[in-house]
Amino acid sequence: MKKVYRLALVISVLSTSCVDLDIPPTNIIGDEDLLTNESGMEVYLARMYSHMPFEDFKYMAQWGVEFNSWLGAMGIEGTGEALNRDGISTAFTGERTPYWSMAMTLLRDANYLIENLPLHEDAFPESRYNHYLGEAYFVRAFVFSAMARRFGGVPLVTRVINYPADPEALEVPRASEEETWNQVLADFDQAVELLLPTSPKRGYANRYVALAFKSEAMLYAGSVAKYNETVPGRLTGLGEKTGVRVIGFAENSWRAASIKYFREAYNAAQEIIKSRNYSLYKKRWVANDREAQYQNMVDMFSDLESPENIYVKEYSFPVATHGYDAYSAPFIFKAPLASGTCPTLDFLELFEGFDRYPDGTIKVTTGNSNTQGQYLLYDTPLDFFKDAEPRLRAYVIFPGDRFKGTDIEIRAGVYTGAEPIQPLFNDYSYQAAETRYQHLNAYRANPKTLYLSPREGSSQEVVTYNGTQMTAAGANGPFFDNGEGCLTGLYGRKWLNPDPSFEAGEGRSDQHFVLMRYAEVLLNAAEAAVELALAGEPSPDGADLMQVATQAINDIRERAGASLLSGAITPDENGRNIVRKERRKELALEHKSKWDIRRWRVQHYEGRDGFWGEYRNKDAFSNNTRYRFRGLYPFFSTESGKYFFDARFQWVSLKTFEYNIVDYYFAIPGGEVSKSPVIDQQPNR
């Protein structure tokens, strides 16, 4: 027996060292399997696409590209569109997972295809071969532009780097920001040239997809080149190790660069417009019918066949799902969480259909500001919104509006005092934001005239009204001690599944996400046109620049049910702001605005007057580097049985955002800087 053990031991030691297994493994798939036929290419492309830094339901600005739909919410990253109770609702100053090493993996996939597909050129018809090559350039352009938006100049890895190799060959320093954007431009141009005009298969890119993302990227590049100059200290600098201008543009090159990029953005957008392949979604749109216009804009996000969709990320239950409805639906649909996306009053104020004070803010009292006069009374909360722009109603659920066949009751509290009612606070300023309804004497006195609820269910305070028991807060809140109720008095409607029979849950949602739509192309054309005109440039294609911009804005406004422009857009800052504001409205809650306010350089204190696309006094919502947003809170008054609204800074889970100039370029991950002799940290950090 002893011998057997010894023998076994000896054999096991020997067997590990003596066999030379120099046989090609049959279970590893190689180029001959993948790059020689369509189904193999599909596998290759699927891998690249599943790693693309798309910002959809599985993207959270605070976390970065993690492909994770947990806590899914839109517009909460300090854009002012919406608020969320959690720590994920902070300004876009960095990402938990920096988009760096993941980008390198994807770049390698793209570069590998660019280098190795030509070896198998014969395997495909020419147009198919070109298309596949174009896909690789599209991926590379997309990745470089995603990195450039975050970091400025990045290492331009345009070849497969084999390891091990000389350190020389392995180390790629950051290029200048200008070179990086030029690479993005060159790769998009290659992609546009090679890709087929229509996607050969659902989900593949095509020529127009590449053009659309090109115009988006070039608009970013042009804006950065131009608006870095408006930032105190001229946002630019040289890398310490390489002396390369890793962020910003040189004093003598920014102007020409910005014009060049704006021209590219304009041309790319115009090419899509002129192709007439896409159009604004108007399937249910009827002129002068607000209800139809509203329903039309709700449907456009759930209609997979919308002619407006240029590029879409599809989901399919149960194999590829997300959980947006599980986190961002109204509180009564809680499954398992709710109220992740609560739009702000400041956002609502972008839209038409409300009475205003002389300073442009929404009117809730009879006076000239919300500290003066008495509250205006409404029979139902929805009366306040009866003239609201149909587009706003499609994006936002108002208090008392319907969603999934149910009334969405949102009520901050019940007022039992005498009418007319004076404003609840005498100070509504930023500084007073931390004084809340529950601190008011009307609530704390005994007997009290203001009823509020700390939480839902049995924690609700109850008022007897006309013999019936009425809860102080609405079924969806807001509850002053529970951030899971409504935070601002409003809910996001965009992207939520409107089907009453749909039961939300984690990983149960499968509505698609529109990554690129025709409306953005129109807005890109308009903005680039105005910027070119502002720079005194002639039209690149002979079309009247102002006419292009005006037409684009009017088309979007008409579909949205908003009033049309009274005249042509003018080539000045006012004209530019008309375009910017339209963009802020149309593309809200789509992961787009955070990039817009970033490239306009309007997030830091000195530039914050332009935060909303239009001019708004920054001191009304900020204190130096910090800023806050407001909610619109409906109250029920028992004397007349009517509703009134109070406009104040976020009452529940107050978020204070902070943004500094250094945040316009994210820090390079520290590990990448310390392990490499050539990767520079941002010079201003």
Add this chain to the structure above:
Amino acid sequence: MKQLTFFILLISSFFLASCSLFELDNYDAPAETLWGEVVDVATGERVLTDQGSEGIRVRLIETSWGDNVVPNPDFFCMPDGTFQHTKLFKGRYNVQVDGPFIPLLREDERGVPLADETKDIDIEGVTKVRFEVQPFLKVEWVEEPRVSNGKIQAKVRVTRAVSESEFREKIEPMGGYSSSFQNMTDIQLFVSYSATVGYRARDERWSSAIEYSGSSFNSLFGEAITIESNGTIPSGRIVFIRAAARINYDTPRGSGTRRWNYSEPIEVMVP
């Protein structure tokens, strides 16, 4: 059975031998201290600041470690203009401070050094370092602040601590010079319950600011400026106030952070 146990023990002893399981990790803990102060070269007074990323930043680079060292995590001066770090490894360091004063490290646009007043020192035991700098502004109280109805009214005098010509002489070669750099842009009155009052510890309800556009402040240098707190401070409380002012110049260049020069904090009783 006994044999098997023996074999298992024998084999597992190989595993244990290969790792330094019982070796002592005897690298010395970082225990050296760096103490420093930032003083105005003209007067010898310390440059007052705020402890936060808007205050005077201290950056250490351990040059004795080797090539390609990444700076140690930045830290910030205390409000009185001194700093101390008691957990440093022994070695040679480059010490740089950035604040509301003429930059110590000045380079032109292509990164060619013009002047380098940062310090390279060996840190061992308690090492002291003194930076003599030229602050942009000097901020002083003119008289005791007055309090009425929960509002504090203070008088502040702001003067230039570095002359306009000297500022220009040192900053212009760095490139991209604009005469607007020297404009005084704002005076802040920070109010807080905390004695470490400053930008970071301010109470947003009561702190206030006066902004000046362009060069409009130029005629007001040396004058007493009256600034009043916001809102109503509850009576019976003691608060601390500080005034601060800054020019339109960010340090380090490109960061966009325009740092304030501060006054002494004072304690105010709100009756």
